[in-house]
Amino acid sequence: GQQVMQIPQYQHVQEGEDFTTYCNSSTTLSNIQWYKQRPGGHPVFLIQLVKSGEVKKQKRLTFQFGEAKKNSSLHITATQTTDVGTYFCVQGAQKLVFGQGTRLTINP
């Protein structure tokens, strides 16, 4: 079935450093969503991207959707300890398929 590949699987950064996770698909996506799951918590919706080349920002988070709508990225500027968690990209309509997630840990 349709899958999104997410890299890296793990990322450890020093607080204040930037962080980026990438999501890639072999097929064109109608839309892509991003979710964040804190340790011990549940996934929480962050944003949805629909248009080719779309860029959206939420404070220190920048989300991009590729021109071909086959890839997406989430970039966090100047990470803080509250950014710790696993970030998932999700694609699909009727059946929402989660990427493997990128687990972000931060050294304060």
Place this chain on the structure above:
Amino acid sequence: DTAVSQTPKYLVTQMGNDKSIKCEQNLGHDTMYWYKQDSKKFLKIMFSYNNKELIINETVPNRFSPKSPDKAHLNLHINSLELGDSAVYFCASSLGLSHSGNTIYFGEGSWLTVV
């Protein structure tokens, strides 16, 4: 009030037992889901119901039986529990299949440990 609530939050049980996890959403959503998250944090959809009708049934053993008495409830019953069933089970809901994007709202999860 919690939008998607599931019980119990923690469940420790012996192999071979039968157990149920209950889920309710008060968001007025038409679609509900069960997801399983394993120890590697991989989230996999198990079932999806739309207006009480089963629409997605992934390759889940038939020991797992979902039941939706109404569109606000989706319960999960598991027969003859096995060690490999240990995981976190998330209930979730969304507006409905006709809605573009279909943002998912998750419950807090039920931590199942089979010993």
